[in-house]
Amino acid sequence: MTTVELRSAEIAARIDRLPASRLVVRARLIIGAVTFFDGFDQLLIAYALPALRTQYHLDTAATTFTITVGAVGMLIGALLTGGLADRFGRVRVVMCCLVLYSLSSLLAAFAPGIGWLQGARFLQGIGIGGEVLVAATYISEIIGPKARGKFVLLYELAFVGGLAMASLVSAWVVPAFGWRILFTVGALPLVLVVLLRTVPESPRWLATRGRLDQADEVVSRFETAAHQQFGPLPEVAPIASTLTAGRASVWDLFRGRYLRRTVVVSVLWFTSFLVNYGLASWLPTIYTKVFHLDVSTALVYSMVTTVAGLIGAIVIATTVDRYGRRTGLVVGxxxxxxxxxxAALVAPATALGVMVFVSAAALFIYAVNLALNLYGPELYPTRSRAAGASIGGVFARLGVIVGPIVTGVAVGANGGIAPVFGVLAVASIIGCLTVALFGIETARRSLEDVSP
Structure with missing residues (x-):
């Protein structure tokens, strides 16, 4: 083992023995605030759509494009930012994504026409699609294996909380003040740039880039904070694995043990997000168009579904270390x-019936979406962890694109959504079988043990 490899492995071992000090929790809270607004901004278009359809006389095709153009931006963001984060650092890329999606939300608020709004949503999607994956990678790298699942998923609740807050704010703002104010609120996270500058870079990433002195400095800060808060620290465990230094390569994801992992997480991301956004993005419009609810009632019904999803996310966040990632994904x-x-068999004929089925499904599917942000990054080595997460993110955004199109075709064809339930059920089964048959368990294992 070379001196560089030895010091890199020592840095990982020092991180893994530390409890979650106030300094580490503070980093999680700041990154979590960025991710909260990521979730908030992501679904704004769904809650603005009923008003936009009326103002701009959008048909089904135009409505579908307005939804999916942002998802295309998210796909591009997911594809680009993983490699950038592995090269330039996690925190720096998170900051760039924050600035992009905030300014784009402001542009959407002042858009003079639907074309400008669609363009703003495309740019916003790039920032949204990149931030959440890189941020999840960062959070997973600053905590040890014993409580990593709970620590990361409590952070990820910020994203689900942002989705829920978007529904709450929309139910009040859109009927009272219009959709433009909604997008103005979406620009508020710009103020977080100052706080982000105080967040230390991932020491694991610094070590893989050969910046060992900086990595040592960051870990020393974590150790000092933990000692002051908890007293004497555990001894550093014997070094049994290494952080492989060197340049990241996208080909790492498609060879050896990582090829099967890439296939598994890609299928999981695609199917779970297809199900989630196939319904969530169209729900307010379905309630108003198919069941003729007023906008206020439609937004309240959508809010109930999002809150149900938040409950499911809380359940998996507090149980994932005990029962494991693979079990949680299979059950979800x-x-x-x-x-x-x-729902496909019953074919609910009322808006209330649709809300009940969709909200019950959200309890499980939101939990899956949340767990994947933990599970995906754990499957890859530090040198290419963000790139690995971004590959999964690309397939997630493909699901975000395909899901609304499937739902939109069904709504446009027969004015109902019963056939969509069947398609989404099949997608869920495919994802379930994939992880049950080919997934590996990563709970309570060091990142370097899972992915050397």
Missing amino acids: LLGGAVILGA
């Missing part, structure tokens, strides 16, 4: 499949 996808399959 299976539960979603059963409920959506039942």
Whole structure:
């Protein structure tokens, strides 16, 4: 083992023995605030759509494009930012994504026409699609294996909380003040740039880039904070694995043990996000167009579904270390499949019936979406962890694109969504079988043990 490899492995071992000090929690809270607004901005278009359809006389095709153009931006963001984060650092890329999606939301608020709004949503999607994946990678790298699942998923609740807050704010703002104010609120996270500059870079990433003195300095800060808060620290465990230094390569993701992992997480990301956004992005419009609810009632119904999803996310965040990632994903996808399959058979004929089925499914599917932000980064080595997460993110954004198109075609064809439930149930089953048959368990294992 070379001196560089030895010091890199020592840095990882020092991180893994530390409890979550106030300094580490502070970093999680700041990054979490960025991710909260990422979630908030992501679904704004769904809640603005009923008003936009009326103002700009949008048909089904134009409505679908307005939804999916942002998803295309998210796909590009996911594809680009992983490699950038592996090269230039996690925190720097998170900051750039924050600035992009905030300024784009402001541009959307002042858009003079629907074309400008669609362009703003495309740019915003790039920032949104990149931030959440890189941020999740960063959070997973600053904590040890014993509580990593809970630590990361409590952070990820910020994203689900942002989705829920978007529904709450929209239910009040859109009927009272219009959709432009909604996008103005989406620009508020610009103030977080100052706080982000105080967040230390991932020491694991610094070590893989050969910046060992900086990595040592960051870990020393974590150790000092933990000692002051908790007293004497555990001894550093014997070094049994290394952080492989060197340049990241996208080909790392498609060879050896990582090829199967890439296939598994890609299928999981695609199917779970297809299900989630196939319904969530169209729900307010379905309620107003198919069931003729007023905008206020439609937004309240959508809010109930988002809150149900938040409950499911809290459950998996507090149980994922105990029962494991693989078990949580299997249960979530299976539960979603059963409920959506039942909805396809029952074919609810009222808005209330649709809300009940979709909200029940959201309890399971939101939990899956949340867990993937933990599971994906754990499957790859530090040198290419963000790139690995971004590959999964690309397939997630493909699901975000395909899901609304599937739902939009069904709504436009027959004015109902019963057939969509069946399609989404099949997607959930495919994801469930994939992780059950080919997924590996990563709970309570060092990142370097899972992915040397």
